[in-house]
Amino acid sequence: MVFTHDTEISLRAVAALVNTDPEHRADGADLLATEEELEAFVDEWQYSGSRTHDAAELDAVRGLRAELRALWTAAEDEQVAGVNALLARERALPQLVRHDGWGWHLHATTSEAPLAERIAVETAMALVDVVRSGERSRLRTCAADDCEDVLVDLSRNRSRRFCEGGCGNRAAVAAYRARTAAR
Template identity: 55%
Template sequence: MSFAHDTEIALGEAAALVNTLSDDGDSLETRAGLDAFLARHPFSGQVTGDEEELRTVRRLRERLRAFWSVDDRDGAAALVNALLADCATSPYLSKHDAFDWHLHVTRPEAPLAMRIGAEAAMGFLDLVRADALGRLRTCAADDCSDVLVDLSRNHSKRYCDTGNCGNRANVAAYRARKRTLA
C-alpha cells in the first residue's frame, strides 16, 4: 500500500525528529540544532527562534517516540487522538511554494511544536487506519536504536537513514562470507 505524499513526508519528519536524540547524542541541545533540523525539514508558518520553542519541540520528540513502542492499533489510536487534541487541530487545504493543494491541520501561526505534532499525528492516523503499524521499526543494526518508517513496497527496509547502518551490516556480512570461504 502506498500512502499520500504528505503522509509519507509527515512520517519521515517524525522519525527524523525522534532520531535527533540518538546513541550519538542530542542534536537538539541548542537552538542551532533546531535550526539545522528545520533547514532539512522545513515547516510552513512562523518560527519564533526562542528557547521555549526549542523546549516544546524536544518534549514533542519524546511523545513521538512512543509511536514506535506501541503494540496495537488501539494504543496507537489513543496516542493519535491525544496528540491531535493537544495540537488544537483545525484542518484546511493549502497551496504554497512548489506544493499543490494539500492538507494542513494547524494554522501557520500555531506554535512550531503544535504544527509538527499535528502533521505527525495525521501520518500516524493513516498507519492506524491502514493497519500498517508494522511499518514503524527500530534500526536492525546492533549498535543503533534510531527509528525508521518502512515505506518500501515489499516492507523490507531494516536500517535507519541516519547513519551507515545498512552499509556496515552489508560489509560485515560480506567479510563473514569471505572468512568462511577462505
C-alpha cells in the same frame, strides 16, 4: 506511492526528529541541541508557519521526541489512543491548504500555532493515515543491534530494515567478513 506526499514527508520528518534524541543514540549525542540545529531541521523538512527562533521553541520541539517515539513504537490500540489524545490536546482542525509550491495537502493547525504544536499535529495526522491504511508495519526501529533509530519503510516490498545512519552498510560488511572468515 504508499502514502500521500505530505504524509510521507511528515513520517520521514518525525523519524528524523525522534532520531536526534540522545536517550536512544549509541553515541549519546543530542543532534538537536542548538537553535541553529533546529533551524536546519525546519529548513530541511520545510515546516511552514510562524517561528519564535528562541530557546523556548527549541525546548518545546525537543520535548516532543519521547512522546513521538512512544507513538511510533506503540501497539495499535495505544497508538490510536495516543494520536487521538494528541489531536484533542492541540485542538486539531483539519483543513486543506496550498502554499509554497506544494499542491493541496492537510494542515490541522493554524500557521500561527507554535512550531512544536504544528510538528505534533502533522505527525498525528500522518499516523492517522498509517493506521487507516493498515500500514503500521512500515513504522520500524533499525535492525542493527547497536541502533535504536526509527525509520519508515516506504519501499514497495517492505524490505527496508536499517536506518539512514550507515547501519545497513555496517551489517553488509560484517556479513561479508563473516563469510570470508568461514571459508
